[in-house]
Amino acid sequence: MTRLLIQALCIRRGDRVLVPTLDLAVTSGELLHVRGANGSGKTTLLEMLAGLRPAEGIRREPEDMPLHWIGHRNALASHLSPIENLQFWCGVNGVDAAGVVPALERMRLPPAARRRPVRMLSAGQKRRSALARLLLVQRPLWLLDEPLDGLDRDGIAILGELLSAHVRAGGLVVMTSHQALPANLPSVREIELARGMM
Numbered sequence: 001m002t003r004l005l006i007q008a009l010c011i012r013r014g015d016r017v018l019v020p021t022l023d024l025a026v027t028s029g030e031l032l033h034v035r036g037a038n039g040s041g042k043t044t045l046l047e048m049l050a051g052l053r054p055a056e057g058i059r060r061e062p063e064d065m066p067l068h069w070i071g072h073r074n075a076l077a078s079h080l081s082p083i084e085n086l087q088f089w090c091g092v093n094g095v096d097a098a099g100v101v102p103a104l105e106r107m108r109l110p111p112a113a114r115r116r117p118v119r120m121l122s123a124g125q126k127r128r129s130a131l132a133r134l135l136l137v138q139r140p141l142w143l144l145d146e147p148l149d150g151l152d153r154d155g156i157a158i159l160g161e162l163l164s165a166h167v168r169a170g171g172l173v174v175m176t177s178h179q180a181l182p183a184n185l186p187s188v189r190e191i192e193l194a195r196g197m198m
């Protein structure tokens with residue numbers, strides 16, 4: 001079984017403690033929805049889970065569990081088109097780029113938008129392009145920071161289908177959102193970060 005274990009994790013930024021201690025486990029087939037007020041530490045927690053910030057008390061089983069990280073900045077080069085961005089991502093990650101156009105089709109990004117520089121796209125079109133990475137290669141752990149941001153109802157429904165399929169196939173998801181999650185997602189758990197929580 002794949003697991004993400006969080007034991008006595010202190011969420012801090014610099015010398016400011018946001019959450020003194022957090023314990024939880026996310027197992028295969030579960031989606032953890034992290035909620036909380038602005039500034040409560042959701043992004044910081046996700047960055048710790050991704051290994052972008054030093055943290056003690058996080059264990060992945062297996063240790064080398066591959067993950068997808070989609071931060072709220074999308075990580076798209078603005079002068080490249082979505083197709084070029086994803087082809088570049090495939091090259092860096094050793095992934096077959098044949099899946100790029102089908103992934104953008106699945107995200108229902110219009111054909112013209114797939115070939116336009118990212119700086120000329122809307123926020124939702126950028127988001128769909130970034131999320132298309134989830135389809136390029138299977139990885140068990142998905143860490144998604146505000147993935148619903150910028151998406152319209154159709155985009156939210158597509159992401160809901162991807163999340164659902166991933167969780168049903170035994171994947172793990174940890175995601176933040178201020179919005180309600182798409183309906184009918186299986187195995188959703190919620191935690192709310194709050195100052196001083198134990």
Ligand SMILES: Nc1ncnc2c1ncn2[C@@H]1O[C@H](COP(=O)(O)OP(=O)(O)OP(=O)(O)O)[C@@H](O)[C@H]1O
Nearest residue numbers: 013014018036037038039040041042043044045176
């Ligand atoms: N570069 C920084 N240096 C120091 N503190 C920071 C820095 N960036 C953010 N913080 C602080 O860290 C705390 C947690 O920020 P974080 O981005 O994790 O919150 P969040 O819950 O994701 O917020 P939001 O809902 O607004 O996205 C905030 O109180 C913020 O003021």
